[in-house]
Amino acid sequence: MSPPPKGMEVEGDRSGRRSSRKQAHKAEGLVGKHGAQPGQKERVRGSPRPRSPQRKQTEFRICREELRGQERSPAMRTGESRRKRDGRASFKEQRASPKKDKKVLRKEERWKKLKKPRSLSLASSTSGVESPYSEEELAQILEQVEEKKKLIATMRNKPWPMAKKLTELREAQEFVEKYEGALGKGKGKRLYAYRMLMAKKWVKFKRDFDNFKTQCIPWEMKIKDIESHFGSSVASYFIFLRWMYGVNLVLFGLIFGLVIIPEVLMGVPYGSIPRKTVPRAEEEKAMDFSVLWDFEGYIKYSALFYGYYNNQRTIGWLRYRLPMAYFMVGISVFGYSLMIVIRSMASNTQGSTSEGESDNFTFSFKMFTSWDYLIGNSETADNKYASITTSFKESIVDEQESNKEENIHLTRFLRILANFLIICCLCGSGYLIYFVVKRSQEFSKMQNVSWYERNEVEIVMSLLGMFCPPLFETIAALENYHPRIGLKWQLGRIFALFLGNLYTFLLALMDDVHLKLSNEATIKNITHWTLFNYYNSSGWNESVPRPPLHPADVPRGSCWETAVGIEFMRLTVSDMLVTYITILLGDFLRACFVRFMNYCWCWDLEAGFPSYAEFDISGNVLGLIFNQGMIWMGSFYAPGLVGINVLRLLTSMYFQCWAVMSSNVPHERVFKASRSNNFYMALLLLVLFLSLLPVAYTIMSLPPSFDCGPFSGKNRMYDVLQETIENDFPTFLGKIFAFLANPGLIIPAILLMFLAIYYLNSVSKSLSRANAQLRKKIQALREVEKSHKSVKNRATDRDSGDTPKSSKNSTQLQITKPEPASHSASQSQFLDKKAQDTGTTSSASGTLLPASQHLPGSQPPGVKPDSGKLQSRTHPWRSASGKSAQRPPH
């Protein structure tokens, strides 16, 4: 076979070789991990060819590879220099320092080439550098681009000064921008670029959205302000208040959207039926302020209360099933609250799993984490200094005398005494409330009672709520707990007080309800008789039907549901007013007095007796929780209650923020809130459960009033469910529901749930045990390591130079594992040596090239290793790139 003319030969050769090259690369992709040099491999593949093309091919390849090497270098260099700066394993710079202008020029050239389709590059041999990216290169660039991207994403985590971060960032971005388009080729390229663009847009959008979200959190600045002045414990109250506000907004939306607004828009209007009309006897006074203030008169007969709603199954053109909606909303208020409380509790506990380590590092933690960097107020700072000093002293004392606790008996005695006193207080207050409620029932039977007698219950309860907590606090001073623990005790006690109050109040209310229920039958009769007599009375023209009785004249029952609702409404409002007045008098006026009378007083008011008030965390938190319990209980009977509560929370947010900032001082012993406010949440959950009970009881076992409310005329309130199922669903569904309600099915279901709870509980127990054991093991390992290190440290002083390095590496928060890094380091050093002598070759490539072209030709094809070596020598870049591409993926 005679060799074809030169140009053609080259052309044909190249096209032939191209395919072989490709194959080679593919094979390389498979086998390449073993570190074989790509050039060598090609050689072996090419070997069975006839000699002369082989020679030409080699010549050409050398030339081409040379060009390629030069051309590829900028990319390598940037990667290289970056790597070096990263402090990872670095290639040493092989050539003289990169000439900037040249580099840029080459890059541009390359960029242009990139834009041409691949096939075009076949055309000329002089340009030679067709298809600048082989697959392995692409893979490598891809890897680098990914690395850069990772670097960009984690840039803010690097412990570098800003200037360095900025330059690194710019470089990385430049790199990514330059090359990420190259990764997709042909048709995919545009799509790839588009996807990159979208990704960028997406990142930007997410960032903006996050900005927006943080802006949307209400009162963030106010709370931060308070936190920096009063510490996190006071701020935790406000955060809790904000959370509560959010929950109430949702409840408000539910009730207003699904009950009140449909009723107002589509229900029969005011004055059309007796339950929606003020009775004749009350009509005169119905608009008086004093009556309205007590939620009587027009307010009582409005959509804010249960009694206003009609028992029509459907209302309006939407055929909206209002009684059903009323019932379901009442249930879902509880459902939603339960769900949200439990969810936030769960998410709080997840953050606080790593406890129990603190006893090992008492002093270290005190030393390095006790200063709260948030403190930006000199008073708070003073307090913090004092508390740190005392806590250090306490720890020192503990450390010195951990064995002997001389005062243990005294402390115990005092604690028991304190608890005894507090229980006495609780019992007393409980009795007082019961007494007052009984009395108020008597008052309610009498006519024209005074204002005090009407509001006695509320007044007494508010007074108790005002005076008991400080009393408890005084008593608790006997106990000498850490303030954080003390706060919990205090919370628990006041909670018990409020709970006792609430329950006595409820029991009394229940008595009232039962009384009203027993009267109901007679009233029902009276109503019937009145109507009957009205329509059948003689002396009226029989032919003309009588106009119906005016709704205001119809005698009606007492509607106990509305009465309960009114009771809760009054309690909420009076509670709110008492809170505000307490703040105004107790905090603000006191602060004013202390501040301004200090100029002309015989002793120092600010430091002495009255001084300024501290913010009462426990009282406020419990007030909030207690109030929420009222809302939960009352919202079924007074749908408008939630609206009032939303207003209350809103105003108290602003009012209390102002009061705290203007007239309170930080606590004497500043303490951090426990990290999760799960204690608050637990109390809230308890209150939720307790307030669920009476509502469930009334729904399930008391008959609703016969002439008011959406369930009037039914035997029980839940009958509305049955009615809906029977009338609105197909019959088989009704059957299914009836089947599901069968006790034979419910009891096994409950049993199953119990079993599941038992199982999960035991699983969690065993897991926590395993956790504890693991922790112990880690502890033991640490001890062993400690002793090892101390031995080693003395033995090999030389190694100590290495450890800080590695530790520094780890602090740079990079994701490289040390093993591959060191691997490539040794490789690169090896390559480096080679590269240096190639450096001399290629620097004089223009003159040296012809000589080297002859070299492989003169050799017999059998002597492949030599030429392979030569090739690898001439193309250090290729081998380097191959190596780095073959690095084990990590």
Added chain:
Amino acid sequence: MGSKQTVFTHEQLEEYQDCTFFTRKEIMRLFYRYQDLAPQLVPLDYTSCPAVKVPYQLIGSMPELKDNPFRQRIAQVFSEDGDGHMTLDNFLDMFSVMSEMAPRDLKAYYAFKIYDFNNDDYICAWDLEQTVTRLTRGELSAEEVSLVCEKVLDEADGDHDGRLSLEDFQNMILRAPDFLSTFHIRI
């Protein structure tokens, strides 16, 4: 927004957002805080990156720092040549590290530097003494201080070389429940 954009170019803001934990708005706020410290010194145009330094006396008087016993150390650690005078970049760096979003490792690295008073890459007994004295305003007696330092070394020194290396410190701070919540400055 128009007036805000003139302080930095859009790219600068983007870069700062990439390099810190702040949003655009926060960066602007931080800039104005910085500018407020020395209105006659700091120009309102940062598009050309002027090399302006605000002296430590002004940095330390910020309400966020003025009550901090370690304010001088913080300023020194974050300033370029350790003298506490800060450029805007240093300033942003400082508050980025101290921000809520910064990861524990980064915070631990800088906390170590802050507590390493003599800059020898180890927290030695002398550094510890300095820390305690600053924390308590010198209200502990000398024996108490030395006892505390001894206890700290005893607890946290992993390799028993009588001083805390960064590794020891990270090891210890990893377990601290309050570190993240206390080692941060709101601004």
